[in-house]
Amino acid sequence: MHAVALEAFAERGYHGTSVPQILEAAGVSASSLYRLFPSKEALVNAVFLEAKTRLGHALAEVEGHDAADADRDPASVAHARFVRIWDRLARFAAEEPVTFRFLELQDHTPYLDGPSRTKELSVLAPLALTCMDLQRRGVLRTDVGVDVMLATLWGALVGLVKASRLGYLALDADKLAEAREALWRGFASTEPIADARTRRATRTNEGTKRRTER
């Protein structure tokens, strides 16, 4: 039910999908659906919540550090972390294209209810925290706001997937990696990174806003 509604909404959008279309695809009667969900809007919210939750799970393990991390060059570790984030997102887009497409639909806003909006934020949060952490450690530039990074990152991925769907692009692992490295170059700090022992001292008092190096 969720799945079939997700697919329908992803394909044609909320307004473009009629309840009967969903019913037929699911092979159930109207009343069966309406016993589960009080309205079409409740259905799309349930679908949205589930989709966001899956996206959240896809990102959840980003923070896991390899055991070997401690021994390696901090810049490498940070890059690997970035790679992990991007690849999770990319994997999600590749493995759950329908879910991704649904989430990527513009402007769910008018019909999303409170819980859905809350969820939306809660999925983004860990990503934002990670970026802030990397910034604090001098790995990511501080002259690019975290908000800008996230919007750019997600936007870029969405753009790639959409271009691929429209046939402007044959998206594969290579192309995803190209974009990922480009973004990394755009976001990563160019200063040498102090190692773990001295970092804190030297990075104190970094202006939190852009243009520090100018």
Next chain:
Amino acid sequence: MHAVALEAFAERGYHGTSVPQILEAAGVSASSLYRLFPSKEALVNAVFLEAKTRLGHALAEVEGHDAADADRDPASVAHARFVRIWDRLARFAAEEPVTFRFLELQDHTPYLDGPSRTKELSVLAPLALTCMDLQRRGVLRTDVGVDVMLATLWGALVGLVKASRLGYLALDADKLAEAREALWRGFASTEPIADARTRRATRTNEGTKRRTER
């Protein structure tokens, strides 16, 4: 009429907008509309065509070179060109938010007709040509496909605007510049640029690029 329909579609999408809604907003009668457009679909295509055309115009002069360009450092010239492209797009998004939002809507596809799809491609084309040109001249990296660059670029802008609309971000000229520079760093070649007169070997310490593979 166009303007009113554009606004309605941008606000609620094609399927979310009813003909009566447009009629009321425009203050005309159904028959008046149907004399101009044979159907709702024809209307949205006309609107789309016009919107894309305006976007095309916004990009059209990107290729104009300042008279001073010839005298300057090729890298600077290239960067300036990139800045021009981005700023045109950003300006378009800022000055015609409704049009931008409309174009940014996912999946016009199902109801776009032939001319509209053709137009879609024709607007992107000059941008692609510019990128390819810059690549050939060694200003943009060749290890990032032009298709990837364009998708990333446009996607990033869309992502920023959308984040701004949802309140995750207060988009202003500074933030747009942050994103632009990040993308430039991601796309720009780090090798010295061979140009007709000089080849400058000034770039040192690119540092972060692809050091993962060591």
Next chain:
Amino acid sequence: MHAVALEAFAERGYHGTSVPQILEAAGVSASSLYRLFPSKEALVNAVFLEAKTRLGHALAEVEGHDAADADRDPASVAHARFVRIWDRLARFAAEEPVTFRFLELQDHTPYLDGPSRTKELSVLAPLALTCMDLQRRGVLRTDVGVDVMLATLWGALVGLVKASRLGYLALDADKLAEAREALWRGFASTEPIADARTRRATRTNEGTKRRTER
């Protein structure tokens, strides 16, 4: 079950009450109801039958004569009997407002079945007999038909209760008594009542009917 359905029907009428509403109010499942009653219509008939029966019971003892009656002035006895009838009805309306309201609903007719209609008549019958008896005894006027009396009596009570429910009237014992006495004056014979032995001879000169305007 009966009670719950009665309340629902009284509140919103037969057509205005859905089976699910009743189910929820009763806290039972559809199947439970349908094992007891074959259909919604059967349910409302059962409810109707029970309600009419209760009304019948409320009127049943009207005919009981106080032991003292025999000793008193016949007019007083008759008046007391009338008071008893009215007060029974009024008490019923006061003590079972929901049932009263249900019965008072216009036009059960379309969905009442045979037994229900039979019951309807059987409840009215004793009242009619009483009135006819009183008429025969010269206590009630003979220039007002028993059918008119009953319809007026019941209609007046319904009107009072309805006016009260709509807030046009604060119905209490006093107001009920006002109406009762007014009706009594309207229905009671003005001639002195001969006792049982001479009554028949004196009943000449019906007179007053429709000649008031002289």
Next chain:
Amino acid sequence: MHAVALEAFAERGYHGTSVPQILEAAGVSASSLYRLFPSKEALVNAVFLEAKTRLGHALAEVEGHDAADADRDPASVAHARFVRIWDRLARFAAEEPVTFRFLELQDHTPYLDGPSRTKELSVLAPLALTCMDLQRRGVLRTDVGVDVMLATLWGALVGLVKASRLGYLALDADKLAEAREALWRGFASTEPIADARTRRATRTNEGTKRRTER
């Protein structure tokens, strides 16, 4: 449209009447109806308003005094006035049985809007004023509240009409007159009426509650 809806609602009640039933009876399409009335509820309110207005008109001329009135016995004049009121109502019930039946439906309340409720009151008002006037002039008893009189009067008429519809009664002019005279006897003062010049002095300080005559 109004007429056909009125008939349908009068026949089966608001909830018992489906929009398609009205449409078919009126021979129009759903959209035609919905261009005139935003909803079924708006329709029933419009119908109600019109019906009450017609009832109001039926009562409007009650107050007209015959030229001859001044010369006649005050009690006769008052009685004639009462007759006029009743006969207007009865005529309305007879000439517009459908409208009468519609208005008589219990508990429009849940779906009536503001204007409808206001109208309901405004129709009753002149009748109430007349009764109060008659009371003040010593024609109607003061030991029966005006509210009680009105509720009784209207209720009695409704009761008669309903009994007639259900076949308990063959309502004709005679029976209507019987009921009318009975009510008159119930409501009319039994004291001799002082003429216009002395009335005010003698009727001062009448107890407003019942049992004056006891």
Next chain:
DNA sequence: CATGAATGAGGTTTCATTCAT
């Protein structure tokens, strides 16, 4: 026995579109 799940028919309302005027 009692229930949760199911359903076809039908409820009210809106849509995209047409056409006489």
Next chain:
DNA sequence: CATGAATGAAACCTCATTCAT
């Protein structure tokens, strides 16, 4: 030309009822 009135189809949703469990 422009409009108000009209319409069939379809939208979302609820109803009275049934049946496997």
